[in-house]
Amino acid sequence: MPMTTQLPKSSWLALFWDVRFWKILGQVVFVVGIVWVAAMLWNNLTLNLQKAGIQVGFDFLNAQASFDIGESAIAYSPTDNYGRAILVGLVNTLRITGIGIVLATIVGLIVGIARLSDNWLVQRLAIVYVEIFRNTPLLLQLFFWYFTVFAKLSQGGQPISFLQLSPEFAATLTGLTLFIGSFIAEIVRAGIQSVPKGQWEAARALGLKPEVILRRVVLPQALRVSVPPMTSQYLYLAKGCSLAIAIGYPDVYLIANTTFNQTGHAVEVMIILMAVYLGLDLIIAVLMNLFNRAVQIKER
Amino acid sequence: MSLALPPPPTEAATPANWVRKNLFNNVLNSILTIVCLVAIALGFKEFFTWALTQAQWNVLKDNLTLFLAGRFPADSLWRLWTILTLLAGLGGVTWGRFQASGRLWNGFSLIGFGILTVLIVLAPIELTSRLILAGLILLIAIGYWLGYVLNHQLNRWLSIAWLVAFPIIFWLIRGGFGLREVPTADWSGLLLTVFTAAICLVLAFPLGVLLALARQSELPVVRWFATLYIEILRGLPLIGVLFIAIVMIPLVLPPQMNQPDPLLRGILGLALFSSAYIAESVRGGLQSIPRGQLEAARALGLNSLQIIVKILLPQALRAVIPALVGEFVNLFKETTLLSLFGLVELLGLSAAILANPDYIGRYAEVYLFVGVIYGLFCYSMSIASQRLEAKLEIGQR
Numbered sequence: 001m002p003m004t005t006q007l008p009k010s011s012w013l014a015l016f017w018d019v020r021f022w023k024i025l026g027q028v029v030f031v032v033g034i035v036w037v038a039a040m041l042w043n044n045l046t047l048n049l050q051k052a053g054i055q056v057g058f059d060f061l062n063a064q065a066s067f068d069i070g071e072s073a074i075a076y077s078p079t080d081n082y083g084r085a086i087l088v089g090l091v092n093t094l095r096i097t098g099i100g101i102v103l104a105t106i107v108g109l110i111v112g113i114a115r116l117s118d119n120w121l122v123q124r125l126a127i128v129y130v131e132i133f134r135n136t137p138l139l140l141q142l143f144f145w146y147f148t149v150f151a152k153l154s155q156g157g158q159p160i161s162f163l164q165l166s167p168e169f170a171a172t173l174t175g176l177t178l179f180i181g182s183f184i185a186e187i188v189r190a191g192i193q194s195v196p197k198g199q200w201e202a203a204r205a206l207g208l209k210p211e212v213i214l215r216r217v218v219l220p221q222a223l224r225v226s227v228p229p230m231t232s233q234y235l236y237l238a239k240g241c242s243l244a245i246a247i248g249y250p251d252v253y254l255i256a257n258t259t260f261n262q263t264g265h266a267v268e269v270m271i272i273l274m275a276v277y278l279g280l281d282l283i284i285a286v287l288m289n290l291f292n293r294a295v296q297i298k299e300r
Numbered sequence: 301m302s303l304a305l306p307p308p309p310t311e312a313a314t315p316a317n318w319v320r321k322n323l324f325n326n327v328l329n330s331i332l333t334i335v336c337l338v339a340i341a342l343g344f345k346e347f348f349t350w351a352l353t354q355a356q357w358n359v360l361k362d363n364l365t366l367f368l369a370g371r372f373p374a375d376s377l378w379r380l381w382t383i384l385t386l387l388a389g390l391g392g393v394t395w396g397r398f399q400a401s402g403r404l405w406n407g408f409s410l411i412g413f414g415i416l417t418v419l420i421v422l423a424p425i426e427l428t429s430r431l432i433l434a435g436l437i438l439l440i441a442i443g444y445w446l447g448y449v450l451n452h453q454l455n456r457w458l459s460i461a462w463l464v465a466f467p468i469i470f471w472l473i474r475g476g477f478g479l480r481e482v483p484t485a486d487w488s489g490l491l492l493t494v495f496t497a498a499i500c501l502v503l504a505f506p507l508g509v510l511l512a513l514a515r516q517s518e519l520p521v522v523r524w525f526a527t528l529y530i531e532i533l534r535g536l537p538l539i540g541v542l543f544i545a546i547v548m549i550p551l552v553l554p555p556q557m558n559q560p561d562p563l564l565r566g567i568l569g570l571a572l573f574s575s576a577y578i579a580e581s582v583r584g585g586l587q588s589i590p591r592g593q594l595e596a597a598r599a600l601g602l603n604s605l606q607i608i609v610k611i612l613l614p615q616a617l618r619a620v621i622p623a624l625v626g627e628f629v630n631l632f633k634e635t636t637l638l639s640l641f642g643l644v645e646l647l648g649l650s651a652a653i654l655a656n657p658d659y660i661g662r663y664a665e666v667y668l669f670v671g672v673i674y675g676l677f678c679y680s681m682s683i684a685s686q687r688l689e690a691k692l693e694i695g696q697r
Contacts, residue, residue, distance in 0.1 A: 027521040034525070041552040048551045119329045120322035121336045135678035136671045137633040140647055144671070147663040239537035246640055253539060266547050273540045274532070281535040
């Protein structure tokens with residue numbers, strides 16, 4: 001027996017009692033509120049910029065940068081323009097990110113496996129490493145590597161002789177690798193522990209050696225689980241490179257910051273930074289998603 | 301039909317057997333053990349040679365107050381002691397309250413008090429400070445015992461006490477209302493680190509929960525807005541968010557308005573940034589709640605607010621305690637970035653001390669000390685979370 005308690009339509013009262021109406025009205029009010037606040041802020045912004053005499057627009061990118069950049073993978077001289085300088089910074093960021101991802105993964109894999117080793121000493125050492133590097137700030141670690149290790153190895157700003165790397169690059173890379181490596185180690189450990197015990201036992205029953213079990217049976221399954229959380233660590237690494245400004249490695253953030261200090265174009269620099277980092281994120285996320293899809297077990 | 305089988309052969313648990321089983325059970329492990337032992341021995345030798353002969357620890361001894369209290373006026377330091385007393389008492393009671401289902405003196409609490417006592421005995425400080433600190437430890441112990449004994453009678457009073465304590469602490473730091481005012485530019489060192497972390501946590505947590513709920517909302521506009529906010533903030537590095545907060549906020553305020561305090565802008569940036577991460581953690585918890593819970597709550601006739609407050613959030617937050625504590629640890633570590641914007645927190649202060657010609661080149665000593673402070677805070681937070689997790693039996697059901 002269907003209940004039909006319909007209120008008379010086309011009456012204001014019906015509208016008042018209709019939840020859908022309030023939901024739509026609420027959202028309209030929300031949008032109007034956001035637009036109103038945004039418009040007010042934009043208005044203030046233009047007023048403030050006018051007062052400071054800054055013309056909004058990206059034309060300044062063509063002006064001569066006239067600052068030197070410590071190291072660049074592509075040709076650059078102070079007579080080049082700001083756009084070129086930012087590109088140099090971007091390449092420097094990508095260099096650290098690319099090498100850092102590979103190294104941090106290797107460190108994380110080794111430590112993550114060591115964390116579950118049946119050798120008590122190795123296991124303890126892995127725990128100590130993870131706890132030390134996870135529980136101290138990345139910025140502090142960068143300072144530490146730069147001032148107490150790499151700046152001492154290089155005499156007066158020269159590249160470290162046996163590495164052919166600038167101390168800034170070496171410190172940033174080491175700091176990021178070991179910091180992110182400690183997080184990846186925990187991800188790898190969780191991945192290995194997520195492989196059912198039966199897999200170990202079955203492999204052992206087949207007579208496989210321990211290292212073969214790890215390499216051919218456990219790790220392939222463990223790493224599948226680890227890919228999504230590792231993606232966020234890679235993203236963190238790409239973003240963490242911006243901290244290199246503290247020790248003077250010319251990554252894209254440092255160059256953008258210098259550009260802002262010289263020109264005062266806060267809005268444009270902000271937009272560039274957002275575009276660069278959101279783009280970088282998107283690229284890493286898409287690549288990792290493709291990789292994730294490739295390594296997942298195909299079920300029927 | 302029972303055969304009297306001999307008991308299985310068991311190895312005696314002697315140290316020699318333990319070593320054989322855990323360190324030298326095969327060739328590879330034996331080699332690894334020896335390599336590790338040699339590396340550890342060399343590392344210790346290097347470290348102690350440096351620490352005892354080359355390192356000049358006076359940089360820490362001379363500046364201990366500066367590291368901890370920053371440039372807080374010396375004649376107002378009693379205010380910070382008062383805060384510590386307040387925190388010690390309340391913290392002790394809270395700890396005891398959560399210990400209530402276990403034994404009063406277990407290994408953990410004894411080790412905790414042991415470490416604190418050793419720290420006081422070893423710390424190079426004046427006698428008066430030493431005595432006050434000893435008194436504080438006694439206070440924690442008494443509070444711990446009280447919380448343990450009173451237990452459930454405390455439930456409501458404890459949260460009220462914390463709520464009242466926050467404004468009092470703020471007043472004691474900032475001054476005003478009869479106390480000498482301390483400008484925010486003089487807040488520095490560990491004081492500023494802990495203060496910003498606490499304030500950001502208080503701001504970011506409710507905002508994060510709201511964002512997580514908004515992202516799950518059935519209203520498309522609200523959902524899109526929350527998603528956009530979360531994804532943009534998570535896509536940017538914190539340093540970029542702080543750049544926006546510190547550089548852009550003055551630009552988007554009306555020209556005739558006074559510029560807000562740099563500390564306030566920094567805190568705002570940090571809180572907005574962490575709220576996006578907290579939101580994602582909470583969302584994980586919300587998604588872990590079975591649909592049946594929601595349907596059952598609706599069938600009981602609860603309204604949306606009641607469902608959120610009484611059904612969804614208690615379960616969701618409980619499920620993500622480890623992730624949330626992880627975010628808090630990150631927040632604590634990330635306060636260091638404020639030093640890049642002229643806010644002199646612990647790391648910024650160490651840079652200032654290292655710039656002093658008297659202490660030139662004392663990087664290793666200072667960074668080691670600062671690292672130990674951060675490590676202690678973060679490590680104890682994660683230990684506390686593990687214990688809370690065990691207590692609430694997450695993952696046991």
